[in-house]
Amino acid sequence: MYRVKQTVISVGSKGPAAMPVVVAVPKELDPGEQRVATVPEVVQKLTMSGYEVRIEHDAGASAYYPDDLFTAAGARIASSRTDLLNGAQIVLRVQPPTVAEVDQLAEGTIVIGFMNAMNNLEAVAQMRDRKVTAFALELVPRITRAQSMDALSSQATAGGYMAAILGAENCPKFLPMLTTAAGTIRPATVLILGAGVAGLMAIATAKRLGAIVEAYDVRRAAGEQVRSLGAKFLELEINAEGQGGYARELTPEEKAKEQQMVSAAVARADIVITTANIPGRKAPLLITKETVARMRAGAVIVDLAAESGGNCELTQPGKTVREHGVKILGPQNLPARVPFHSSQMYAKNLQSFLALLVNKDGAIVKEFSDEILAASLLVHAGEVRHGPTRDLLSGGKP
Numbered sequence: 001m002y003r004v005k006q007t008v009i010s011v012g013s014k015g016p017a018a019m020p021v022v023v024a025v026p027k028e029l030d031p032g033e034q035r036v037a038t039v040p041e042v043v044q045k046l047t048m049s050g051y052e053v054r055i056e057h058d059a060g061a062s063a064y065y066p067d068d069l070f071t072a073a074g075a076r077i078a079s080s081r082t083d084l085l086n087g088a089q090i091v092l093r094v095q096p097p098t099v100a101e102v103d104q105l106a107e108g109t110i111v112i113g114f115m116n117a118m119n120n121l122e123a124v125a126q127m128r129d130r131k132v133t134a135f136a137l138e139l140v141p142r143i144t145r146a147q148s149m150d151a152l153s154s155q156a157t158a159g160g161y162m163a164a165i166l167g168a169e170n171c172p173k174f175l176p177m178l179t180t181a182a183g184t185i186r187p188a189t190v191l192i193l194g195a196g197v198a199g200l201m202a203i204a205t206a207k208r209l210g211a212i213v214e215a216y217d218v219r220r221a222a223g224e225q226v227r228s229l230g231a232k233f234l235e236l237e238i239n240a241e242g243q244g245g246y247a248r249e250l251t252p253e254e255k256a257k258e259q260q261m262v263s264a265a266v267a268r269a270d271i272v273i274t275t276a277n278i279p280g281r282k283a284p285l286l287i288t289k290e291t292v293a294r295m296r297a298g299a300v301i302v303d304l305a306a307e308s309g310g311n312c313e314l315t316q317p318g319k320t321v322r323e324h325g326v327k328i329l330g331p332q333n334l335p336a337r338v339p340f341h342s343s344q345m346y347a348k349n350l351q352s353f354l355a356l357l358v359n360k361d362g363a364i365v366k367e368f369s370d371e372i373l374a375a376s377l378l379v380h381a382g383e384v385r386h387g388p389t390r391d392l393l394s395g396g397k398p
């Protein structure tokens with residue numbers, strides 16, 4: 001069973017502040033969400049550093065962090081949402097708050113979590129109108145200093161792992177080579193399209209399961225990382241490295257070349273895991289329905305880009321589609337399927353973020369001038385601070 005470690009690090013140079021910052025962690029209400037925004041190990045560090053931490057009753061239950069472990073770590077269990085939020089200055093969440101949840105927040109409350117602002121405009125407008133401050137973790141810049149608070153990466157790691165496990169579970173074959181008295185089994189071939197954070201984790205997991213792994217990404221730099229994991233990198237004479245280490249969109253000629261090469265590799269794979277994304281755009285189409293028709297019966301596609309439009313033409317988010325004997329899975333929120341560890345990683349991301357927001361004397365900083373805070377500040381003092389979201393809310397009008 002999980003136990004709280006007894007060693008603690010105090011970040012306060014002058015000990016706990018006279019008025020502790022009150023941090024509240026609600027139970028996630030989104031159906032299918034199993035994660036929780038903090039874990040007992042992190043709560044213990046926060047309380048020893050002078051925070052008052054409140055956890056809504058059963059908030060960690062589905063991630064296997066029961067109330068008594070939070071109590072042992074120094075948190076108070078709140079029996080109701082009103083009790084939880086009364087006087088709370090900071091609310092830590094996984095999923096964005098709903099409009100009804102925003103209505104429960106007092107003016108000036110700081111909410112931190114994934115905000116998915118572009119698809120959640122009503123709640124963003126409500127936070128603006130109620131003068132709630134919201135930090136969106138998906139807006140944390142991917143700079144070296146922000147690595148410890150990079151929740152996109154920690155959760156993509158969990159998603160990539162689960163994608164390989166789902167692929168294996170749905171595949172009618174063994175993944176490793178086996179030499180047995182009942183004959184020799186050839187290893188399965190797993191193809192990963194998109195070798196970013198999730199793709200690299202899927203490669204590592206499929207390798208550990210004993211498969212032959214091939215991978216492709218439009219960023220040439222990904223080749224070295226793929227090879228270092230023992231997988232084969234499929235080369236195409238395209239390097240589409242765009243801004244900030246992300247991929248740019250391909251030209252129509254490049255797309256045609258890519259689909260031709262990808263099609264041949266997909267046809268020989270037993271499991272295809274797709275993770276290709278371009279920030280702020282629809283996911284690139286890598287597998288057409290004609291390509292699916294060329295695949296072997298029993299083959300599996302796990303499309304991690306299902307929520308952003310899908311890398312396979314036949315993907316339906318949240319569903320499993322069957323075509324030509326091929327299963328096409330469009331899983332949603334895979335990190336929630338490994339909630340114990342994805343919550344642990346997420347909680348540590350939030351702990352690092354709090355260290356920027358609350359100074360060493362235990363007070364919330366007055367100015368959000370730090371580069372990371374400024375970039376992730378979505379709503380503050382009755383204004384939407386994130387330009388693209390503000391534009392969407394005003395219908396494109398300045």
Ligand SMILES: NC(=O)c1ccc[n+]([C@@H]2O[C@H](COP(=O)([O-])OP(=O)(O)OC[C@H]3O[C@@H](n4cnc5c(N)ncnc54)[C@H](O)[C@@H]3O)[C@@H](O)[C@H]2O)c1
Nearest residue numbers: 142143153194195196197217218219245247275276277284
């Ligand atoms: N702190 C940091 O410095 C930091 C943290 C995390 C990630 N990163 C970098 O950001 C980059 C991407 O991260 P991510 O996983 O969040 O990306 P992502 O989820 O936006 O995309 C996943 C992958 O899809 C690839 N892709 C896009 N279009 C494609 C296409 N047409 N065909 C094949 N592949 C395609 C991208 O190159 C990327 O590797 C990487 O370079 C990663 O190393 C940096």
